[in-house]
Amino acid sequence: MSGSRERLVVIGGDAAGMSAAAQARRLRDADDLDIVVLEQGADVSFSACGIPYWIGGQVERREQLIARTPEQFAERGITVRTGTRVEGIEADAGKVVTADGERIGYDRLVVATGGRPSRPPIPGLDAPGVFGVHRLDDGAAIRAAIDAGARRGLVLGGGYIGLEMAEVLQRRGLEVTVVLADPLPMQLLDADMGERVRAGMGAMGMDVHTDQAVREVLVDGSGRACGVRTDAGSYEADIIVLGLGMGPEVTLAEAAGIRLGTTGAIDVDRTQRTRSHPEIYAAGDCAQTFHRVTGEVAHVALGTHANKQGRVAGSVIGGRPARFAGVLGTALTKVGDIEIGRTGLCTTQAEEAGFEYRTDTIEGTTKAGYYPGAEEIAVKLLSEAGSGRLLGAQIVGGPGSGKRIDVLAAAIWAGMTAEDLAGSDLSYAPPFSPTYDPVVVAARVVSRTEQG
Numbered sequence: 001m002s003g004s005r006e007r008l009v010v011i012g013g014d015a016a017g018m019s020a021a022a023q024a025r026r027l028r029d030a031d032d033l034d035i036v037v038l039e040q041g042a043d044v045s046f047s048a049c050g051i052p053y054w055i056g057g058q059v060e061r062r063e064q065l066i067a068r069t070p071e072q073f074a075e076r077g078i079t080v081r082t083g084t085r086v087e088g089i090e091a092d093a094g095k096v097v098t099a100d101g102e103r104i105g106y107d108r109l110v111v112a113t114g115g116r117p118s119r120p121p122i123p124g125l126d127a128p129g130v131f132g133v134h135r136l137d138d139g140a141a142i143r144a145a146i147d148a149g150a151r152r153g154l155v156l157g158g159g160y161i162g163l164e165m166a167e168v169l170q171r172r173g174l175e176v177t178v179v180l181a182d183p184l185p186m187q188l189l190d191a192d193m194g195e196r197v198r199a200g201m202g203a204m205g206m207d208v209h210t211d212q213a214v215r216e217v218l219v220d221g222s223g224r225a226c227g228v229r230t231d232a233g234s235y236e237a238d239i240i241v242l243g244l245g246m247g248p249e250v251t252l253a254e255a256a257g258i259r260l261g262t263t264g265a266i267d268v269d270r271t272q273r274t275r276s277h278p279e280i281y282a283a284g285d286c287a288q289t290f291h292r293v294t295g296e297v298a299h300v301a302l303g304t305h306a307n308k309q310g311r312v313a314g315s316v317i318g319g320r321p322a323r324f325a326g327v328l329g330t331a332l333t334k335v336g337d338i339e340i341g342r343t344g345l346c347t348t349q350a351e352e353a354g355f356e357y358r359t360d361t362i363e364g365t366t367k368a369g370y371y372p373g374a375e376e377i378a379v380k381l382l383s384e385a386g387s388g389r390l391l392g393a394q395i396v397g398g399p400g401s402g403k404r405i406d407v408l409a410a411a412i413w414a415g416m417t418a419e420d421l422a423g424s425d426l427s428y429a430p431p432f433s434p435t436y437d438p439v440v441v442a443a444r445v446v447s448r449t450e451q452g
Contacts, residue, residue, distance in 0.1 A: 012111070012112035018310070019311045020112065023310070029077070058168075091277050094109075132241075146172050155240075155243055158185030162241075163186070164333060182211070190380065192361065201336075207235075225239075227240075272316070284306035289327050341394070341395040350391055368433070392412070400432075
């Protein structure tokens with residue numbers, strides 16, 4: 001654009017896009033930088049991670065999942081246009097083209113198009129009664145189907161969304177069947193830890209079927225989904241929920257000639273600037289990143305990363321130096337009372353990265369064993385053979401287990417060894433932990449073995 005006032009255009013109005021816009025506005029006022037956010041949906045700045053819990057009733061109102069409205073952003077000098085789909089990026093001209101043909105110029109552009117839910121080419125997958133869990137409208141549609149009398153819920157996939165949706169459907173009184181193409185739920189866990197999750201789901205009364213790829217979504221006489229067929233048999237359902245993972249949404253970027261990385265996501269440097277177009281940035285689920293332990297490129301679709309990457313892009317656009325520090329893939333979820341946490345590398349990732357490693361697993365309790373409510377917890381550590389440097393960790397256990405993964409994430413982030421962690425000063429009181437926390441016990445086992 002001409003003139004002294006620059007314009008920042010952001011494509012996508014959720015975690016990464018709004019973080020970038022908000023941070024750029026903090027650093028540059030409206031007289032210096034015009035900020036326009038273009039969002040194809042009806043909502044911005046909403047918590048996609050909260051959708052399952054709205055469906056389950058733990059969150060009462062849709063509005064509770066919206067952090068800020070377009071009107072609130074307008075008060076801060078950020079123009080947000082919802083219902084505005086961008087159909088093209090003219091990188092050479094410095095313009096974006098909307099679905100109605102409007103061409104909007106920019107000096108800086110942030111691509112924050114997010115992720116695209118995986119939808120394999122399965123016949124019937126687009127039939128009514130099959131639901132994704134990506135936007136607030138998806139949550140509203142599932143709630144409506146349950147309220148209309150659905151009694152049998154079928155979840156396809158065993159990742160974070162799959163497990164969370166299995167829990168909330170059961171909470172709403174549905175009979176729950178989970179069908180996985182994988183051998184076990186939570187494929188970013190090692191098999192022994194994934195088996196603990198599968199067994200726990202079975203104990204909750206969920207019907208879990210593994211190693212069964214869906215070949216067809218069955219439909220009734222009205223064309224509505226009523227079940228699925230696998231090579232092992234058929235499973236009936238009133239509603240089918242997809243939890244098949246997420247890939248980067250890069251259609252616009254690829255068509256515009258913006259370089260993609262080996263993961264299929266947009267190739268960016270550590271300032272979130274695209275490597276092919278210096279005036280264009282990318283952040284969130286559409287952008288490639290790198291793993292803190294291996295240093296290799298990675299694509300990890302998590303809201304925590306999206307917010308931080310958006311803030312980095314907004315800082316740089318606003319004139320303040322910033323660099324994204326990488327990811328460990330730290331994540332936490334639950335299904336019923338089973339809490340599941342993981343960080344760093346699992347054994348498959350460690351092998352692919354060429355590490356010589358060892359694994360150690362301990363079992364303990366979340367509180368002092370004599371204290372009411374003490375629950376079982378299993379902690380598994382991956383460490384580099386010889387040095388004892390921590391590479392990864394996994395936790396599966398009852399209430400009070402999961403957030404312990406943050407201690408392990410911080411230790412891995414800082415490059416600590418098992419011996420370092422074993423000697424660290426963690427808190428203790430019977431309502432919260434045994435005298436030696438399970439995290440410390442696991443580290444002691446590794447350290448003692450390494451020392452012979």
